[in-house]
Amino acid sequence: MPRLTARNLTKTFNGLPAVDQVSFAIPDGAFLALLGPSGCGKTTLLRIIAGLEQPDHGELFFDDMAVVGPGGMLPPEARKLGMVFQSYALWPNMTVRGNIEFGLRAQKHPPEERRRRIAEVLEVVGLNGFELRRPHELSGGQRQRVALARSLAMRPRLILLDEPLANLDAHLREAMLAEFRRIHSVTGATFIFVTHDQEEAMAVATHLAVMNRGGLEQVGTPEELYLRPATEMVARFIGKGRTLPVEVLASEAELCTIGLAGAELKVPGQAPVGPGWLCLHAPDLRAVAEDGHLRCQVVNQIFQNGCYASQLMPLGIDTDTISLPLPGRLPQGADVEITISGGWVIPRQASASLVGGYEFA
Template structure:
């Protein structure tokens, strides 16, 4: 197991900052997901951690030891880590056992120890008895497990996974997510998992780092990201939240008094007095006869046993909210809504919040 610490890490390609001053720390044994839209810098960040690329500035420490920064650069093979690629990177002419043995050769183990490691890693991923097969004889999920077994056989302190489920169908993705959770719990190895799929990240990770345009927007536990987003980008990206402009009248503890549509409401949040955003998700709005928030139905679709409704706030020409109704509404139908949740955050100048108190050590 190894902790991971990044300080002001930067990587430039020409005038583009693919990684722009990223700093965070996660403890030993964490399952960290690097999450964000395509082009946000998460894969570049993973390559920097792996030692496949050199930073232009900042420092990386693995297990407390500097591996990149002003003091020097440690090559990938000396960082004590394993890596599972999106493409699996299996040698097609080698057997399953041969692929795993290839990753062990630098360890200079005896043949008996090599055989024991191969058997142990295949048992860990549920592929015992398949040592003699070649990659073309395996399903996509099995090839993914071989790639994972190859990394686990080296007993890395840190395991990096670069979009490892991108080539699998929905069912196999679910199976492999469960396997990642099981293996992580069994080994306690620190995992770093890159994905653009928030459902994957929220399902497996103890820590989720949301990235956007090379910057770290927020690092927190999955529930904190969903319930207490630190920035408008996180509010909109995680869980498909909507952000409604409001005036924050005052804040007391973790509650804000806000004005929206001329109504003063008390809502959870950490925003100072001034312009703010109210993050709302479908479960946060409930239709009632005398609700303080007024909206009109714009569109509806039947999903998951209910009607997913998009509505336009009466006093917000471009402000949409989402909610779920048991019956199909009419387009243009007026709705009176009450708040059953929500979170208030500042409109501008949001400071990064890592919410360390909500993250398990």
């Protein structure tokens, strides 16, 4: 399975960048989720990897083979990859067997080899006994597994999944995520999965690539992006995080001394002295009776899962509300003292342009 390397990939439409100077490298056998809000460029990047879009600039390598570069662009059929679409794209008049066999026939594999591969992939995707059914006789999850089996039968170097769960209900999405994890483990294939749903991405991916406005904000493991975001966008996007403006007073060995609304505390981070962001998630915050690091006022509360999901407005700093579960109901405008027990500090000016390229061993 290929090591995938991109260098400065750029694609514009009507003068506007859909993919803007994107560079990264992921190892063999990774499960990469391209994640980001609608319109961020993730599907365009996937189509460039598939060979369905030609970039204006940049290079793309599968191992040491250039599939996009100064020498031209390798066509999709020569890239030895499989693609699973949101719409499944199955032939409605063909059986499950016929849909899987179609590509094998086109490549002129002999009948015995076709039979062997079909039996193999049906076992992998858990559809033994469904060979003679047609797409309309299958559930949404089963049709998605047929589409995946069709790709796997070609023994591709790379599997691309373009929002494959968007048409499934919540129960089927959860079941298919478990299937994707299992099939990735069994096959050892390199998967690239496009989604705007970070819970889907976190559930299956070994690596996440967060895109925003055509650029790459950060690539890393789910733990890295959650615990050590590189930009404000990543900090707020992953895990419903929040950022508070702080002043970095001192910084040494990934430990920052920060000033926050008159309080001084030490928090892990990578930021020079000067303006910074304190990146937080709900587990980093706790309400206390007195002497907290941050005083807030209650804006709104909703009873949820045995506690009161509360929107709190920090006082003394210019920021949005923060969310925190509280054990009891409080009147609107009531003061709440908050202590901060975790988080990660980044420079205030941190942006995708400062993060640089990405390389994994």
